Amino acid sequence: MTSSPPTAVSTVEGISDNELTAIYDFAVLLAREAGERLNEGARQRMQGTATLDAEEKDNAVDIVTRADEDVEAFVKQQISTRYPEHRFLGEESYSKGASRDYLVDSQAPTWIVDPLDGTVNYTHLCPMYCVSIGFVVGGRPVVGVVYAPMLNQLFHACRGHGAFLNEDPLPLLQKPTPPPLPANTPSGCIFSCEWGKDRRDIPGGNLARKVESFVTMATERSGKGGRGGMVHGVRSMGSAALDLAYIAAGSFDIWWEGGCWEWDVAAGIAILEEAGGLITTAKPQEDDARVPEAHLGGRQYLAIRPAGPSETETAREAQERVVREVWKRVEVLDYTRPGI
Amino acid sequence: MTSSPPTAVSTVEGISDNELTAIYDFAVLLAREAGERLNEGARQRMQGTATLDAEEKDNAVDIVTRADEDVEAFVKQQISTRYPEHRFLGEESYSKGASRDYLVDSQAPTWIVDPLDGTVNYTHLCPMYCVSIGFVVGGRPVVGVVYAPMLNQLFHACRGHGAFLNEDPLPLLQKPTPPPLPANTPSGCIFSCEWGKDRRDIPGGNLARKVESFVTMATERSGKGGRGGMVHGVRSMGSAALDLAYIAAGSFDIWWEGGCWEWDVAAGIAILEEAGGLITTAKPQEDDARVPEAHLGGRQYLAIRPAGPSETETAREAQERVVREVWKRVEVLDYTRPGI
Incomplete structure (x- = not known):
């Protein structure tokens, strides 16, 4: 194996x-x-x-x-x-x-x-x-x-x-090199997200913030005051671990989520990072020039699939570009925990 | 076979x-x-x-x-x-x-x-x-x-x-009889829906109507003025044909969609109906005492999984009850075609 x-x-x-x-x-x-x-x-x-x-x-x-x-x-x-x-x-x-x-x-x-x-x-x-x-x-x-x-x-x-x-001796993702990320992301990307367990009907609550984010990612580019993402597709499978594995395999391009715990993501992060994917926080509280590492217990995540380099970008540059395009379109979520 | x-x-x-x-x-x-x-x-x-x-x-x-x-x-x-x-x-x-x-x-x-x-x-x-x-x-x-x-x-x-x-000689759904539908539907149900291709940012457009419907189905029961559906889960796989097959197999309970064409649903309808599922229109324009048959070319559908009878309901009665609970919570969509 x-x-x-x-x-x-x-x-x-x-x-x-x-x-x-x-x-x-x-x-x-x-x-x-x-x-x-x-x-x-x-x-x-x-x-x-x-x-x-x-x-x-x-x-x-x-x-x-x-x-x-x-x-x-x-x-x-x-x-x-x-x-x-x-x-x-x-x-x-x-x-x-x-x-x-x-x-x-x-x-x-x-x-x-x-x-x-x-x-x-x-x-x-x-x-x-x-x-x-x-x-x-x-x-x-x-x-x-x-x-x-x-x-x-x-x-x-x-x-x-x-x-x-499985038993495939060739590593994830598509071989020999994964395709570059699209130039006009998040368009051209499959966006994976989950509705989750917090279903409270509160203005500014997590459900409202998630849905607003989903809609902005899905809407035509000219929509939502020019913030529309026109993603290729919006998918919800109902498993964070599987979402991360699908990102690692390139079946999905972008996974954005809040509300997970470390048991939902620990294995998926190992697979994603080893495959060459990027994982960071769902959205920083304040604008930040850096794309920080995700904290295993941080409960909020944004993952981008492995990517091949293009003529003008390294894989990492392209992934960070996608991160910033997503951050422009999603809301700050409110999932916290003691000690973090 | x-x-x-x-x-x-x-x-x-x-x-x-x-x-x-x-x-x-x-x-x-x-x-x-x-x-x-x-x-x-x-x-x-x-x-x-x-x-x-x-x-x-x-x-x-x-x-x-x-x-x-x-x-x-x-x-x-x-x-x-x-x-x-x-x-x-x-x-x-x-x-x-x-x-x-x-x-x-x-x-x-x-x-x-x-x-x-x-x-x-x-x-x-x-x-x-x-x-x-x-x-x-x-x-x-x-x-x-x-x-x-x-x-x-x-x-x-x-x-x-x-x-x-596949080759399983036992028919769909769970054997020997499918489980009854939950008493407090749409709660307890997996709700399958797709974001689709109409991404125009128009008030009252299909995207806005779909999203409003998704949210009402997902929100806690007391939310949305008591219309919240608190479904068990919201799933989007990106294939209408597969959605219908999953409804037939009982993997999903409710599928609600507008915008399909007959090639998306013809095979799935045959499988669903033969398995004992119900398919009707996404929502009638006006209140109707009947649950009409879906029109193959109608472009708007609501499908309910096969169900076993309970002590108080036949399978069909339970399915029609779920249909009405969904209709209360979803918007009328605007997908038409010539001649229908």
Whole structure:
């Protein structure tokens, strides 16, 4: 599955390359096994031999199923047996602790797991659900696996070793080099976004700000006082982890989101960055000349797909250009957390 | 692939059941072959051995690729060889005729084909694209095949023979009976909708009406003056044909759309109706006690998934209840055409 290390020394501090590739191989196997467990639950419901066992968390669209909890317990047990010295953060165990503090220690190697991202899809037997397993060192995701078992798509990456889809030995994205980003972005781009769980009808609330942003991105260029983005398409799949993997693969060009937690994005960020994508904050509070790194626990993200250079721009220059074109058109969101 | 006919007499006027199942088998094989051709084009682009060949039609988000045209020519040639007495309507040949008249003859058996639905997805190598092949008799779709080759999902149905996914011998939807629709719909439902190609920034325009409808469906129940729908999730995949197939399979519960043409929906309607789903108009101009049948060329649709009965409702009663709950929350759209 993993290619030979380019050198024997890992680019990840405090972990040898041999250790890192072993962790990577283990993460891929673990995701595959966890995904099969999710699919087995779905199959039983399709055949009428099992019924859905779900309950609400914060509101009627924030739900947890027995599958989330069972698969998380399985993944946690596997990791703690194999790597007892590593920390573990999972969506379901995290939530039950009630705290919404950012718990990722900047030193300890940590597994960050969402056993089932796209839970609403899963409850409806809609294929866009996945297991998301990230491994984080020094607060940075360095291994990521996002497996959507009903779509038969397993995205995986390891720092220094490339990002891949399934068994394809060629790395993401389109080979040999990804296409450049369009000159007149955000036009020509597929814009991926999610409606999320905050559905309060408040002027200036997150739902209103999101929708205003979606509409500005979608409207013809002359619309919205010349701010219209006329994106190629607006897509909502219902899974942040899968959104990030699709950005890494170039299936989507731009993903903009607020409201996620680190278990939604840790694995996807590892895959995206290793594929050559960019991830930053959804929109800075104030104009900033820099495009900052996304904070893993920052809850607001803007991701741009990997890009080939053009005659006039490097890939990074083009990605930062797209970031600024998106920032012009989206609202500042209001998702915060203790300590960040 | 097809099951034995329940009787030797077809329920489709003027066509024997043997003829109909032969047409069905042919349509499935044809969709599979057409889908493989689409995937071959995608694979070549992924490997860098081919580049995208696309041009704009009505505006920058209305595009046609070489693949649309080549696959349509292939499908048309196959059908005209096998069934020279049948009529053929394909998206690309239709569009080039410039007329937007409704050309489905109420008498002649007609193939209605979209060689590539989700063209924007296809150009971005995003998996949610498909070939859509419908066979219509007396203005009603009676055979439908929707094949999404990169998702490995082939939905197919024939009047009187059931609706199926891939080789699974059990019919759509969840077996043995589909779950009832939720009591407090549209809450508990996945709402599928598309932003579409009409992006004009006009007060009261289709984009504004669509967005207002999406927001009302998404907002908490107490919001929007008590009209909030608090749907479970809002999804946009970018393909009407696939949306309908997902409704037929129960992956989505509600699909609401304006702006489609008959080639987008003919196959999907055949699959949906055979699976036990309901399709009607997006919203009547005036309050109507009836839930009318959707017109194939009506350009505006509301589809509800197949449902099991509950203790207090038949499936049809529950579906009509959902229809009325959606109609309360969506705007009247402005998509028309000559002659309808």
